[in-house]
Amino acid sequence: MGDSTTLHVEFAGEHYVVSPDTVFAIGRTGDLIVDDNPYLHRRFLVLRQVGDLWWLENVGARIAATVSDFSGTVQAVLAPGGRLPLGFDAMHVVFGAGSTIYDLRIRSDRPALRADELDADDSDLHDGETTIGVVSLSPPQRLLLVALSENILRLIDGGRGGIPSSAEASARLGWTLAAFTRRLDYLCQKLERAGASGLRGEKGQLATDRRMRLVEHAVATRLVTRDDLILLQRVPVRSDLQPE
Incomplete structure (x- = not known):
């Protein structure tokens, strides 16, 4: 991925550019304030580059987030205290607080992974529950x-x-x-x-x-x-x- 990689965060029509070596906080306060919802943590998610990879960390105490690539092929539940590598070119982050649900998108200039490269059993790459595949609906x-x-x-x-x-x-x-x-x-x-x-x-x-x-x-x-x-x-x- 290298030092030149930047992330682009999109939420409710707003666009944020996250530079390398920047810690970007998301929540009721921080770099991206998603809402004043009292059920939402002040600092809920953090984007942080470690080595050549960007990571998404859940620094909250109660709420989980669901993270997936844009195809929906790979999906992981990011529990409090967990972290995931953001190696795909575009990812959805969906989470709920109270009776409100939130959807934000994260894009990478230079993705490091393909969907078929994330092994659901590879504990070195993620700390959460990963689901691969789709379900047929009636x-x-x-x-x-x-x-x-x-x-x-x-x-x-x-x-x-x-x-x-x-x-x-x-x-x-x-x-x-x-x-x-x-x-x-x-x-x-x-x-x-x-x-x-x-x-x-x-x-x-x-x-x-x-x-x-x-x-x-x-x-x-x-x-x-x-x-x-x-x-x-x-x-x-x-x-x-x-x-x-």
Whole structure:
């Protein structure tokens, strides 16, 4: 990568150039202030060059971030205290705080890695859970994901968007709340079997947290994209689709 490599961070239409040997902080305060959301850490993520590689570090205490290449082929969950190398030419960083989800993009002048060079079992390259591959979605599952991800998918240059409640999303689709919850449970189980984490409904876990993690995963891995928003225009008043 070399000393001449710079990073370009894009968020909500703003562009930041991060020079080599610069420590760039992201959070409620820092070089990139993403929001005044009280659920967001003051210093959450840090970009730092170590040797010939840029690294993304999670310096927060509670929130995880989902990081992926732009194709969605490689996706990693960056937990508090973890770090990841930023070797691809362009990467998505998606994270949630409270009921708001954030999407920022990081681009490199001279990428050092290809997607097929990141080994999910290579602990020297990352400190987090990495998922490689895509999951096939049924039509009801795709609709559910688009309804939950709609606000963030409508952002052109990244930024912030709210996550609807289950009642709001089910009404958006013309489903009953019971049918929506049943399909949500099944989809989360399916994605967890495929390697996604944080989707299991456990005691003490808020429903908002699970929906947030689901949207993070779906957007970062491109399970749903802006092109899928057209599906919401075709939703009937009520749906007789059966859960898959």
